[in-house]
Amino acid sequence: MAEGPTINTIARRAGVSIASVSRVLNGLPTREETVRRVLSAAEELGYVPNSVARSLKNRRTNQVAFAMADIGNPVYLAMVREIQPVLRAAGYRLLLHSTDADVADELDVLRGLGERYVDGLIMSPLRVTDEHLRALAAARAPVVVIGSVPEGTGVDNVRADSRTGVRLALDHLHGLGRRRIAFVNGPTDTVPGAARAAAYREALAALGLPYDEDLVEVGDFYRADGAAAVQALLDRAADVDAIMCANDLIALGALDVLRRAGRRVPEDVAVVGMDDTYLAAVAWPALTSVSLGSARRGRAAAELLLDRLENGQREPRVVTVEPRLAVRASTVGVRAAETVESGGSSWAAGEIGAAGDGGSTGDGGEGSR
Amino acid sequence: MAEGPTINTIARRAGVSIASVSRVLNGLPTREETVRRVLSAAEELGYVPNSVARSLKNRRTNQVAFAMADIGNPVYLAMVREIQPVLRAAGYRLLLHSTDADVADELDVLRGLGERYVDGLIMSPLRVTDEHLRALAAARAPVVVIGSVPEGTGVDNVRADSRTGVRLALDHLHGLGRRRIAFVNGPTDTVPGAARAAAYREALAALGLPYDEDLVEVGDFYRADGAAAVQALLDRAADVDAIMCANDLIALGALDVLRRAGRRVPEDVAVVGMDDTYLAAVAWPALTSVSLGSARRGRAAAELLLDRLENGQREPRVVTVEPRLAVRASTVGVRAAETVESGGSSWAAGEIGAAGDGGSTGDGGEGSR
DNA sequence: ATCCCATCCGTAAACGTTTACAGACATGGT
């Protein structure tokens, strides 16, 4: 393993001191002649600066980490896809931590900041415990949290707004004449689960619809749980005419069961998903889904972090991303969905933004499993 | 920003030298009393070792990078999901590079190894140019390539075996009585595109079926391309009774068009995808798909790299991962698929392995877009 | 008492950079 050339090798070869080499390589003013000697020596030797040594001296690594539960989850995936190019453009490399939503792991990551292997961290925990808050307060590097965190935690925070999101969906269903709108949620002890449960009650009330326990099911955030929940729902409340699902995976499970039960979607039962992952466009019929802006949240987080790295003293900021409704066949039917399909973003067919209230009352910064 | 404590701070506080501190923290034999003093000082100060300084001294960073075209592609995603835990268990952090299949970017990553910010690299390029080979030869750290690379390139190499994979699919279709089997491919100047084109011809020959140009379409690896290609196919060869797609996205496009054209899947036309991404299970009808083992390739790559990091002198190895066929509704129908669904892996319904030849004649180590 | 050896620990150098400081030299003004 031929040891690579260092600044010393170059200095000797060019007959100058290492200080001069460093100056030339960093573009500091230097005599023309010296510049030429150094550059050609560097060229000949194929010199590449050692980033570790540089980091040690400069006290910055040009690395940033993103910690989330599971990169396989399309929500986090959408975030990574936005975060990466933003950081890259600013000269940062991206490190990935998959924590499996394990609290101990997440805390480890936070403590690990003391090792100074990254300049900052973006993190999106599923649950936020007191320990999280303490670790955040003690963090040795700037942290941006995606997902709501109490005011005064002292970190930059990017939030979703499930309240408005759920309302968009229920307004849409109500507008289509649906009145028996069920809700299939994930665990209510998670940040998104809790926010979405509350949002459902509120939206019903706003529409003047009664809250009917028979129409509510709670499982986990996966497809199989969605299927089981909807099966139970059909057994108990056969007259359901719409199902609001707390994420797209649950909605996929719903589609499976409805198909098997011979219910047509959307004629008999309309289905709405949440997170507007690309699974929504793959499903059949394509899923109408509430976008909580995973991509936009990712981008916002990256930008907040970069800004904070420039200016460490700035007051912590809270950014809330507005939800949108991507309308597809699972609520309006294949025909109608097609007429609208030309516009819109990469995944969405027709998009409907938040009403008009600015949506900044948001509560849920989420990323459901 | 209170500067964190260093080994020096601890040494002063404990009244010992920095050498002793280091020894204690690294578990080298030391007098009981000293150990206690150092540990309690470290504890009180909340000391965390600086990984950058450590890396500089030790000449290793405990970081590994994975470079691929686009983390949004389910194939690479599957790889990351396997790579991450393997590396993590061995104490390495994972860095991500999304190169957009840009050759210059990929070469930059390879050259960047000289900066020594990682100990090794796993890379999965879509196209392998001469420049790639040169850069690989000159790489300043161990590299594992996922995707075929010529013998003698001197790097560890993980390959898929599309030849066997395509044969599995065509055997399956032939066994179902299909004789007019079309092929929709991606660009043939990519590693996977080229391999799959050749594999299709071979498999046809082995089955005694004629090669009919009318049954072959080439587009890009995306859903829209698949849709366009299949539309053209239907216009030209109305009697097609099966479509082999070069990846799952293309297959999704095929399903769209077939549905619109009123062709039943699989009764009228059977469809097979490739890569067996989780999209296959989401589609309707669920897609039969050739798994080229993205996950297993990811794992193999990570293991090869770890092994190489232990033993830098070892001869380069080639690992070929066996393809499998995940049989689902798009070829055998919903009923039949269900009876088989209980077994199998996380995504696959029924799986069929390679015939019996060991499959190590493989050529294509791929990751289609 | 003397010597030897083992045990423990401190000094200092090294990893590869950046940068404050000061020395060397040339230029121009008086």
Added chain:
DNA sequence: ACCATGTCTGTAAACGTTTACGGATGGGAT
């Protein structure tokens, strides 16, 4: 001729670790 000024470059310290080396200490054998 001298001094002030400016430009360029070299010396050395620093970033926070690890580790080779040797010095100090104490115990046991003679």
